[in-house]
Amino acid sequence: MRRTMVAGNWKMHGTRASVAELINGLRHLALPSGADIAVFPPCLHITQVVDGLKGKSIQVGAQNSAVEAMQGALTGEIAPSQLVDAGCSYVLVGHSERRQMMGERDGTLNRKFAAAQACGLIPVLCIGETLEQRESGKTLEVVSRQLGSIIEELGVGAFAKAVIAYEPVWAIGTGLTATPQQAQDVHAAIRAQLAAENSDVAQGVRLLYGGSVKAANAVELFGMPDIDGGLIGGASLNADEFGAICRAAGN
Numbered sequence: 420m421r422r423t424m425v426a427g428n429w430k431m432h433g434t435r436a437s438v439a440e441l442i443n444g445l446r447h448l449a450l451p452s453g454a455d456i457a458v459f460p461p462c463l464h465i466t467q468v469v470d471g472l473k474g475k476s477i478q479v480g481a482q483n484s485a486v487e488a489m490q491g492a493l494t495g496e497i498a499p500s501q502l503v504d505a506g507c508s509y510v511l512v513g514h515s516e517r518r519q520m521m522g523e524r525d526g527t528l529n530r531k532f533a534a535a536q537a538c539g540l541i542p543v544l545c546i547g548e549t550l551e552q553r554e555s556g557k558t559l560e561v562v563s564r565q566l567g568s569i570i571e572e573l574g575v576g577a578f579a580k581a582v583i584a585y586e587p588v589w590a591i592g593t594g595l596t597a598t599p600q601q602a603q604d605v606h607a608a609i610r611a612q613l614a615a616e617n618s619d620v621a622q623g624v625r626l627l628y629g630g631s632v633k634a635a636n637a638v639e640l641f642g643m644p645d646i647d648g649g650l651i652g653g654a655s656l657n658a659d660e661f662g663a664i665c666r667a668a669g670n
Contacts, residue, residue, distance in 0.1 A: 423641065423668040424582065424625050424648040426543065427458040427655025428482065428511065438464045442471035444658025450476060451669020454648065457509055458655065462497055469506035480509030480543070483517065486530040488537040499538040510535045513565070514545045515588045525568035533573055536580060543582040543650065544569060545629070546609075550589035558587075559608050566612055575616035578624045583609060584650040590630030592652055599639045599646075602628045606645035634663035641668050 433441070438460065450456055457478040460468045469479050485496035502510060512535065513528040528544075535542045546565040548558045562585065569577060585605050590596050597605075606626045614621035628640055629650035640646055648668045654660045 421623065421625050421647050423454040424627060425454060425456050425661075425665045425668045426480065426509070426582075426584075426627065426648070426650045427661055428514070428629075428650055428652050429458065429460045429464075429656060430482070430516075430652060431461060432656055433461055433464050435464070435467065438467055439471070441656065441658055442468060445472065445477060445661070446475055448658060448662040448665070450662070451666055453670075454665060454668040456665055459509070459511060465502070465505050465507060478508040479506055480511065481507050481540075482511050482514070484510045484512075484531060484535055484540070486527060486534055488534040499535045499540050503538050503540060507540060509541045509543055509582070511584075512542045512544050515547055515586060515591060519588070525565065529569060529572040532569055532577065532581070536577065541580060541582060543584055543627070545584045545586050545650070547586040547588050547591075547630075553587065553589060558605060562605060562609060563612055566609060570613075570616060575613060575620050578613060578620050582625045582627060584627040584629050585609060586629035586650060592631070594631055596631045596636055596640075597628070599636075599643050602630075602640060603643035603645055606643065610645050632664060634660055634667065637664045637667035638670065641670075 457480050459480040459482050481502045484499045484502055485493055489500050490498050512532050517523045532542045546562050548561040552561050587597050610621050625647040627648045627650045628646050632649040632651050633654050
């Protein structure tokens with residue numbers, strides 16, 4: 420049985436003061452026992468968050484990591500091994516903002532995915548289509564290619580220790596949300612693609628939905644059979660809203 424998961428991606432938000440306030444809010448949340456909860460602060464604040472959430476059942480992840488697993492001469496990057504040392508359990512790989520704005524391609528993301536796993540981090544692979552691609556009927560083609568790149572390079576078994584987040588690019592931070600059925604259709608296609616390679620891996624991997632998830636729509640989204648929780652953006656910066664989403668996942 421897959422445990423639901425709610426992951427809060429704080430993106431490029433936070434000062435020491437605002438992060439301390441958010442930590443305080445998170446510490447006071449009543450969280451469901453049936454869901455795994457994680458937050459992904461900017462790298463600068465990871466240690467503050469890890470220390471601030473000690474004793475609370477919230478894990479910490481990073482928003483990005485290097486293509487090399489271990490420390491070395493790669494100025495400006497953070498090695499997965501350093502993230503593990505800092506207390507991280509997860510790392511995002513392939514968020515659409517990095518694919519689009521930083522020009523990250525599948526080959527680079529394959530290396531990041533593998534490097535993260537080599538150090539014991541659980542990669543959260545982000546996949547999804549743009550509005551133009553959806554309107555052209557290419558949603559499943561795009562998602563299948565992004566997922567297939569990892570399968571081809573690392574094998575489907577790599578997803579036994581990974582999470583997949585479907586985030587339609589057109590729904591990230593726009594206020595637009597895929598309908599529960601639209602999201603379910605893509606999640607089902609993702610699971611079917613994995614099942615064609617290995618049914619056990621397909622049934623075990625958690626598929627999260629991301630894209631303007633809020634407390635108001637979380638229950639219906641998370642009620643879909645192939646949606647195992649959410650990757651939450653803006654709403655994760657409000658402890659009360661994030662807590663309500665977590666409770667929706669726990670139910």
